[in-house]
Amino acid sequence: MPPPTPGPPTEAARAVATLAALADATNRYHRERARRPFMMKLDTGLSVELPGPAVLADIVLPVLNARRDIRNDDGCMVDLTAPAIDGEPAAVGLAELIDGVRAFIAALPEDHTAGRPYCDLRLFILAAMPVTVAGYLRNVADAVRRSLPRVVRAPRERRKQTPEERHAAKRAFDAATRAEIRETDRPSQEAAARYLLLLQERSGPGVVIAPKDLHKRYATAAASSDRVEPIGRNKFFEIADIAVGPRTRRRIDGKPQPAYVTREVPQMTREERKDLARLIVAKMAEDIRTDALAGFAALAEEQNTLVAAVNEAIRPAKVVKLRKVV
Structure with missing residues (x-):
């Protein structure tokens, strides 16, 4: 066998x-x-x-x-x-x-x-x-x-969106994306504010610093830290305008140019510095929101004025009926 x-x-x-x-x-x-x-x-x-x-x-x-x-x-x-x-x-x-x-x-x-x-x-x-x-x-x-294979499902039938629905969905997506970016970037913004506060604590008041030099010093310090990502120049200067103060024209290297002048900042504990940095970032966000609302209000007022002018222009003229005299 x-x-x-x-x-x-x-x-x-x-x-x-x-x-x-x-x-x-x-x-x-x-x-x-x-x-x-x-x-x-x-x-x-x-x-x-x-x-x-x-x-x-x-x-x-x-x-x-x-x-x-x-x-x-x-x-x-x-x-x-x-x-x-x-x-x-x-x-x-x-x-x-x-x-x-x-x-x-x-x-x-x-x-x-x-x-x-x-x-x-x-x-x-x-x-x-x-x-x-x-x-x-x-x-x-x-x-x-x-590496698991995916579940195969029958394709869903999607109702075709109207242009208004697509526009509304795009606006909602853009708003959610901006909000997510702001929340993701907030720790980095607070770290930049803490750096500016600590810099003024150590240097004392009255030190004149060019904006590009201040950003360069911050970028060097942020690059050595692996906790947060450094923020961009524009966002950094927005925070510096609050934490250090608005830029003023000062003479640097013999040339008048915008500059930051450090203010007197009292010695703070680490937690106090964190709280103040959090308030600075919150104020910056509120200022941006206020400016945006003011801009929308001005735009709405301008639009209302334009609509009123158009309505006035196209308003039909009054017609006076003539009575036939016998």
Whole structure:
């Protein structure tokens, strides 16, 4: 009786074979950091080389989806094979992916012919610190989530917008974008205000500084800090006009030009300086809002005057009926 013909390899067997075939320093110079090998030294003193998180994610994804159909549904992970809940696909948490990756690595058989990444991965899961293992597994699970296939949905029929609706939507989007930029930029603006206050505390009153020199000193100080991004010149000068005072014409290097003159600023604690900087930025935002409202009011008044003039011009003339004299 002939021996039975072996069936096709399972997804797990194919994944194990692919992982065992990885050679040392695979993708060491890959442009994607997630595909470069992960090098580290264990507490025992041994150095290990692990597959890049994205590389291991490509290998383990077919295993995780062998009996399931995990997909990306607009940023959420769902399992299409699980029973639906209230008509919606069952959600899949990141912890489930982490457990699946951990189980795959723990089940790797010993193979003396495998490459270094395979052998080091088996050693790493057993000998490394739990927090280190958890961090690596999370990176792999994140890479799996990013590579999940998307849920295919039927295209939605969209009602064609009227020009007025498109214009209103564009204005709302622009307003939301400007508000988001202001909120995102606020910490940097407050940091610039704190810098100007601290500069005046240290230099004392009456120091004349050219605007370009003041901005240059601020930009140099901001470049050395990795906490906030430096703001632009125009925004910096708007803050300086409040924190230092309006620019006045002074003679610098023999030439009269606009300049800032430092004022007397009392010594403050760090928290007091933060509070004052927050008030300065809030005042600047309120001034901009007030100017904008004043501009709108003037525009509305001008428009009303124009409408009144047009109505007066096109008003029909009074017609006097002539009575026929017999």
